[in-house]
Amino acid sequence: MQYENLILDVSERIATVTINRPKMLNALNSATMRELDAVLSEIAGRQDAGVVLLTGTGEKAFVAGADISEMRGFTPLQVLEFSRFGHGVLEKIERLPQPVIGVINGFALGGGCELAMACDILVASDNAKFAQPEVNLGIIPGWGGTQRLPRLVGRNIAKELVLTGEMISAQRAFEIGLVNRVVPQAGLTDAAREIARKILEKGPVALRIAKSVMNRGIDLDLDAACALEAKAFAVMFATEDAAEGMTAFLEKRKAAFQGR
Ligand code: CO8
Numbered sequence: 001m002q003y004e005n006l007i008l009d010v011s012e013r014i015a016t017v018t019i020n021r022p023k024m025l026n027a028l029n030s031a032t033m034r035e036l037d038a039v040l041s042e043i044a045g046r047q048d049a050g051v052v053l054l055t056g057t058g059e060k061a062f063v064a065g066a067d068i069s070e071m072r073g074f075t076p077l078q079v080l081e082f083s084r085f086g087h088g089v090l091e092k093i094e095r096l097p098q099p100v101i102g103v104i105n106g107f108a109l110g111g112g113c114e115l116a117m118a119c120d121i122l123v124a125s126d127n128a129k130f131a132q133p134e135v136n137l138g139i140i141p142g143w144g145g146t147q148r149l150p151r152l153v154g155r156n157i158a159k160e161l162v163l164t165g166e167m168i169s170a171q172r173a174f175e176i177g178l179v180n181r182v183v184p185q186a187g188l189t190d191a192a193r194e195i196a197r198k199i200l201e202k203g204p205v206a207l208r209i210a211k212s213v214m215n216r217g218i219d220l221d222l223d224a225a226c227a228l229e230a231k232a233f234a235v236m237f238a239t240e241d242a243a244e245g246m247t248a249f250l251e252k253r254k255a256a257f258q259g260r
Contacts, residue, residue, distance in 0.1 A: 001042060005032040007057075008039055014196045015049035015098070019056045025064035026056035028111050030082060032067075033089055040092045050204060051196040052096065054119060055103035056112075059185055062104045062128065063112030068137065079142070086111065086143035090118035094215045097208045099199055103192040104128045104170070104179065114143035117152060120211060122178070123192045124170040125185040130178060131167040151218065153177050203241035204259035 007018040017039055019026040028036075043049050056062040066082075074082065093100050093115075102119030109131045116122055116130075132145045140146060141162060150158035153176045161168070170182045183191040199207065213232045217225035236242045240260040248255035 001038060003035045003039060005029075006035050006039060008042070010046065010049050012193075012197075013048060013050040013200055014053060014193060015043050015046065015051070016053040016055065017043070019054075019063055022057045022061075024067060024069075025061035025107060026058075026112070027064050027067040028086075028115070029067035029070045030085075033082075033086060037085075037089045037092065040089070040096060043098065044096055050098060050200045050207075052098050052100045053103050053189075053192050053196065054093075054100055054115070055105055055189075055192075059106060059125075059127070061106040061112070062102075062108040063115055064107045065110030065112050065133070066142070083142040086114075090115065090144055093118040095212070097211075099207055099211055101192050101195055103188060104130075105185070105188055109133055109167070110141065110145070111143050114141060114145045114148065117144065117148040117178075121180050121195060123188065123195065124173060124179045124182050125188045126170055126182055127185055128170040128173070128179075128182075129167050130170070130173045131165060132162045133165040133167065135163065135165045149178075203239075203245055203255070203257040205239045205241045205257075206236060206245075209236060 005019065005021055007020050009016045019028070019032065021027060021032065043052055071079070071082070099121065100119045102116045102122040104116055104122055104124040106125065106127060107129050108116045109129070110133055113130050113132055132141045132149065134141050134145070146162060149161060157176050160166070170179065173179045174182050181191065209232050213229050217228050220228065241257045244257060245255045
């Protein structure tokens, strides 16, 4: 499929999705959100993509939020629809079979920060900035920011960020556990691809199940979450990858996983 507001590149089993509206700092309008939804469906079915990188064009912004110029004219019902659609897109990232690395190359604000938080791992450039600045506009986060941020960084730090709209540095985002690592802008793509390559060496079925169990389990009580893990663990033993991985260890060789 052809995309107008994003670029999809697949090479070395890494699918890179680049949100491409640099004049608006990659702000997300409804057309871009529909394309994001479509590209995720495309990637989910691609056997040649084992890991996904999600980033924005340029060195200034990952995504500066929802497109305010479009959003301002929405009726409450249109906003409700846009909010629910966005929730669905972010959930699609969380349910994607492949791990998704957010490559945060600049501003990740509002909907941009929310999009980042749906990714599995976040690598940020040292010039990246994060905020949930919606209160500056007289609104609140609408793509999961009030919910994912407290789960990621704790309730009170999340409240401080949402209630003040304060913009924080990449280093501060690292300190509060919002991002996994911070690297110089020039080395951002290499750092993300290095993590991707490491992941690509592992059993694809195990990656898919581990991601799913962690994303599903986090909102369950520990007992239910561990029961989910136990069932998934048992299912792993029906896979060829598990047999190959354990046999390869015992035969002191590198496993050749087939993703089955
Ligand atoms: N929407 C639309 N246009 C934007 C956005 C945006 N979110 N961010 C930047 N732009 C545009 C600017 O208007 C400007 O356009 P132009 O060149 O035509 O004047 C261009 O991008 C460049 O931006 P600036 O000139 O402002 O660049 P600066 O370097 O001076 O500032 C900032 C950069 C600090 C990032 C600044 O642009 C800014 O504060 N942007 C808005 C950030 C923001 O408030 N984001 C949150 C939006 S609300 C949201 O995301 C809610 C998500 C949930 C939606 C739920 C469903 C409805």
